[in-house]
């Protein structure tokens with residue numbers, strides 16, 4: 001179940017981990033977190049700063065004891081206003097296995113900024129079992145349909161220097177009943 005609409009959602013206040021929208025001061029810390037969460041691709045600090053500012057409404061930062069231990073970067077594609085595209089999900093090793101990734105995803109979806117969202121989309125390399133496990137578990141628990149297909153092809157789009165990226169689409173769902 002997604003959380004009831006409140007100023008502070010249950011997802012944001014559970015246990016010792018606090019969830020919030022990111023801000024510009026998180027950019028450098030996000031860069032470090034991503035570098036510690038293999039096999040995620042590292043982007044420039046500048047890119048991370050844009051995620052923390054321009055895209056803050058669809059990103060979430062998780063803090064434990066003042067440390068940034070989790071982050072989801074996402075955005076609503078300009079031509080797909082009913083889609084939340086999840087770019088990267090990162091949970092530091094010390095915060096894994098507590099349901100944090102799924103909680104962060106639910107927290108973004110629960111925002112008014114996502115009022116029109118009916119689908120979650122993400123791309124995953126075939127061998128990233130943790131990522132498949134996380135998204136499938138999220139969809140399964142909410143009885144949301146899923147489909148997948150190759151989105152970026154290794155040879156066609158990455159000149160053979162990166163694995164295929166499969167698009168996983170979750171939905172359609174009615175956010176209020178999810």
Ligand SMILES: CC(C)(COP(=O)(O)OP(=O)(O)OC[C@H]1O[C@@H](n2cnc3c(N)ncnc32)[C@H](O)[C@@H]1OP(=O)(O)O)[C@@H](O)C(=O)NCCC(=O)NCCS
Nearest residue numbers: 089090091096097098099100101102129130131133134137
């Ligand atoms: C993937 C990742 C974000 C999961 O974070 P997490 O907070 O530990 O995940 P959760 O506790 O919310 O677990 C969610 C589900 O994923 C599954 N899962 C987590 N790690 C898994 C793994 N290594 N293999 C298979 N399934 C896994 C869990 O079983 C859980 O499902 P369940 O609740 O039905 O048992 C974290 O391991 C990570 O940051 N990995 C490195 C970066 C990465 O690969 N990111 C994903 C690509 S976008």
